[in-house]
Amino acid sequence: MLDRWRKALSHVVVALCGLAVLVALLPLALILFYVVQQGLSSLNLAFFTNMPAPVGETGGGMANSIIGSLMVIGIGAIFATPIGIISGVYASEYKGTQFASVTRFAADTLNGVPSIVIGVFVYGVAVLPFRQFSALAGGLALGIMMIPLIMRTTEELLLLVPLSLKEGALALGATRARAVFTVVLPAALPGILTGVLLALARIAGETAPLLFTAFNNRFFSTSLTQPVSTLTVQVYTYAIAPYPDWHRQAWAGALVLVAMVLLCSLAARVATARLERLQRGS
Amino acid sequence: MSNRLFSARPDEVMFRIGTGLFAFLLIAIVATIGVELVRESILSIKAFGISFWFNDKWDPVLEEFGAKAFIWGTLYSSILALLISTPIALGIAIFISELAPSWAQRPLVFVTELLAAIPSIVYGLWGIFVLVPFVRSLELATPAWMKAIPLFSGPPLGVGMLAASLILSIMIIPFSSSVAREVLRSVPQAQREGAYALGATRWEAIRMALFYARTGIVGAVMLGFGRALGETMAVTMVIGNNPQISWSLYAPQYSMAAVLANEFAEAANPLYLHALVEIGLVLFIITLIINMISRMFIWSMGRQRKPRAVRTPAVAAAESA
Numbered sequence: 001m002l003d004r005w006r007k008a009l010s011h012v013v014v015a016l017c018g019l020a021v022l023v024a025l026l027p028l029a030l031i032l033f034y035v036v037q038q039g040l041s042s043l044n045l046a047f048f049t050n051m052p053a054p055v056g057e058t059g060g061g062m063a064n065s066i067i068g069s070l071m072v073i074g075i076g077a078i079f080a081t082p083i084g085i086i087s088g089v090y091a092s093e094y095k096g097t098q099f100a101s102v103t104r105f106a107a108d109t110l111n112g113v114p115s116i117v118i119g120v121f122v123y124g125v126a127v128l129p130f131r132q133f134s135a136l137a138g139g140l141a142l143g144i145m146m147i148p149l150i151m152r153t154t155e156e157l158l159l160l161v162p163l164s165l166k167e168g169a170l171a172l173g174a175t176r177a178r179a180v181f182t183v184v185l186p187a188a189l190p191g192i193l194t195g196v197l198l199a200l201a202r203i204a205g206e207t208a209p210l211l212f213t214a215f216n217n218r219f220f221s222t223s224l225t226q227p228v229s230t231l232t233v234q235v236y237t238y239a240i241a242p243y244p245d246w247h248r249q250a251w252a253g254a255l256v257l258v259a260m261v262l263l264c265s266l267a268a269r270v271a272t273a274r275l276e277r278l279q280r281g282s
Numbered sequence: 283m284s285n286r287l288f289s290a291r292p293d294e295v296m297f298r299i300g301t302g303l304f305a306f307l308l309i310a311i312v313a314t315i316g317v318e319l320v321r322e323s324i325l326s327i328k329a330f331g332i333s334f335w336f337n338d339k340w341d342p343v344l345e346e347f348g349a350k351a352f353i354w355g356t357l358y359s360s361i362l363a364l365l366i367s368t369p370i371a372l373g374i375a376i377f378i379s380e381l382a383p384s385w386a387q388r389p390l391v392f393v394t395e396l397l398a399a400i401p402s403i404v405y406g407l408w409g410i411f412v413l414v415p416f417v418r419s420l421e422l423a424t425p426a427w428m429k430a431i432p433l434f435s436g437p438p439l440g441v442g443m444l445a446a447s448l449i450l451s452i453m454i455i456p457f458s459s460s461v462a463r464e465v466l467r468s469v470p471q472a473q474r475e476g477a478y479a480l481g482a483t484r485w486e487a488i489r490m491a492l493f494y495a496r497t498g499i500v501g502a503v504m505l506g507f508g509r510a511l512g513e514t515m516a517v518t519m520v521i522g523n524n525p526q527i528s529w530s531l532y533a534p535q536y537s538m539a540a541v542l543a544n545e546f547a548e549a550a551n552p553l554y555l556h557a558l559v560e561i562g563l564v565l566f567i568i569t570l571i572i573n574m575i576s577r578m579f580i581w582s583m584g585r586q587r588k589p590r591a592v593r594t595p596a597v598a599a600a601e602s603a
Contacts, residue, residue, distance in 0.1 A: 020373025114512025205401025
C-alpha cells in the first residue's frame with residue numbers, strides 16, 4: 001500500500017517535470033510565432049533600403065537603423081576583442097597568481113552589471129564631457145559588455161590546449177610571448193572566435209545601454225561622433241508609439257533582430273559541437 | 283610552474299607586463315564604473331543622504347527625490363518572478379539531467395537556451411501586444427470576491443506588476459535552469475545508485491540528488507534573481523511606469539531600471555540627473571551583492587567536480603555572471 005503511494009508520487013513528480021518543460025516552451029513558441037507571423041507580413045525590401053517615413057505617412061524602412069546597429073556593434077567588437085582575448089591570455093598563463101584572480105573577479109562582476117547601469121556609466125564618461133550623444137559612446141557601452149564574455153571564453157579554451165604544445169615551443173627556444181601567440185593561441189582560435197560570436201549575439205539585441213549613449217537619429221548618419229539610430233532603439237521607439245504602421249515596423253525589426261541573434265548563436269553552436277567532437281577524439 | 287625559471291628574462295617580463303596591462307584595463311573599467319557612479323550622483327547623495335532609500339516621493343518639478351517606490355517595484359517584481367520561475371526552472375533541470383533519454387538532452391538544452399537568446403526588446407514588444415491584452419482579459423474575468431483581496435485589487439489595466447513579473451519569470455528561466463542542470467550533473471552517480479539500491483523510487487533518488495546539490499541550486503536561483511533585478515526593456519514596456527508602492531498585482535508600478543530608461547535622457551537639471559545616477563548606483567550595489575553571493579554558492583558546489591571540457595554557451599555565460 002505504502003509502496004504504491006510512493007510509486008504514484010514518483011510518477012506525479014516525473015510528469016510535473018515534463019510539464020515544466022512544456023510550460024517553458026509555450027512562451028518560446030508563442031513569441032517566435034508572433035514575431036515570425038507579424039514580422040513577415042510587414043517585412044519587405046523597403047524595410048532594408050528606405051529611411052523612416054515622416055509621422056503620418058505609411059511605409060518607409062529602417063535602413064539607417066540597420067547601418068547604425070552594424071556600426072555600434074562593430075565599434076564594440078573592435079574595442080572589446082583585443083582586451084578580452086589578451087586579458088584572457090594573462091588569466092590562463094598566470095592562472096595561479098593573485099592578479100589573475102582579481103581579473104577573473106572583475107570580469108564576473110562586470111558580466112553581472114545590469115546593461116542599463118553600463119549605459120549610465122558610459123553617459124558619464126563619453127557623453128557628458130562632450131555634450132554629445134555619439135555612435136562611439138554606444139559602441140563603447142556594448143564593448144564593455146562584451147569584454148568579460150570574450151575574456152572568460154579565451155581563458156577557458158586556452159587552458160584546454162595541451163601543455164605539451166607550449167612546452168614544445170619553449171623547448172625549441174621560443175620566448176613565452178612567441179609560444180603563446182604563435183602556438184597556443186592559434187590552437188584555441190576557433191573556440192575563441194566562437195566566443196566572440198556568442199558575445200556578439202548577446203549584445204546585438206541590447207537596447208538599454210544604447211538609449212542614452214548612441215541615442216537615436218531620424219536621419220542617415222555614419223559619423224562616429226553623431227547620435228545614430230539602431231535597430232533595437234528604433235523598435236522600442238516604434239513599439240511605444242501610438243501608430244499602427246509603426247507597430248508593424250517594430251515587428252519587422254524584431255524579426256530581423258531575432259534572425260540575427262539566432263543565426264549567431266546557431267553558428268556558434270555548430271562550432272562548439274565540432275570542438276567538442278575534436279576534444280573527445282584527442 | 284616554469285615561472286621562476288623564466289622570470290629573469292626580459293622578454294618574459296615584457297610579456298607579463300604587456301598582457302597584464304590589458305587585464306589591468308578590465309579591472310580599471312569595473313573600478314571606474316563604481317567611482318563614476320558615485321561621482322555623478324554626489325549632489326543627490328549629499329542632498330538626501332540615507333533618506334533617498336526610504337522616501338517614496340519622486341518629484342522632478344519640486345526637486346524632491348526618493349527611490350523607495352522604484353526599489354520596491356524592482357524587488358517585488360523580481361521576487362514574484364522568482365516564485366513563478368523557480369519550480370519551472372528546477373523541473374526543466376531535473377527533466378533534462380535525470381529523466382530525459384540521452385538523445386533528447388541536447389535538443390532540449392538548445393531549445394530552453396533559446397529563451398535566453400531572444401533580445402529583451404523582443405520580449406517587451408511581445409509583452410505589449412500579446413501578453414498585456416491577455417493579462418487584461420484575466421483581470422477582467424476576476425470574480426468580485428477575489429478583487430476584495432488587496433493582491434488583486436484595482437482596475438484591469440493589463441500593464442502592471444502581474445505582466446512584468448510574468449515576463450521576467452520567462453526571461454530568467456533559462457539562466458536558473460542551465461546552472462541548476464550543471465549542478466545536478468555534478469552530483470556523483472554513486473549517490474543515485476545508492477538510493478536505487480536501497481529501493482528508492484525515481485523521485486526519491488532525485489530528491490537525494492537535489493539535497494546533495496542544494497547549495498548550488500540556491501546559487502542558481504539567486505543568479506536568476508540577479509538577472510531579474512537588472513532587466514530593463516521588457517519590464518519598462520509592461521510594468522505601467524507609475525511610482526507607487528502597492529501589493530496589488532494589477533497596479534501599474536515602476537522599477538529602478540525602468541525609471542532610468544524613461545527619464546535619463548530627459549533629465550535637464552543637475553540634481554535630477556544625479557538622483558537618477560544614484561538609482562543606478564543602488565541597482566549596481568544590489569546586483570553586485572546578489573551576484574557575489576550566488577557565485578559563492580555555485581563555486582562551493584563546483585569545487586567538488588572536475589570542469590567539463592566545453593560547456594554550452596549559455597551555461598558559460600550564466601556561470602560567469
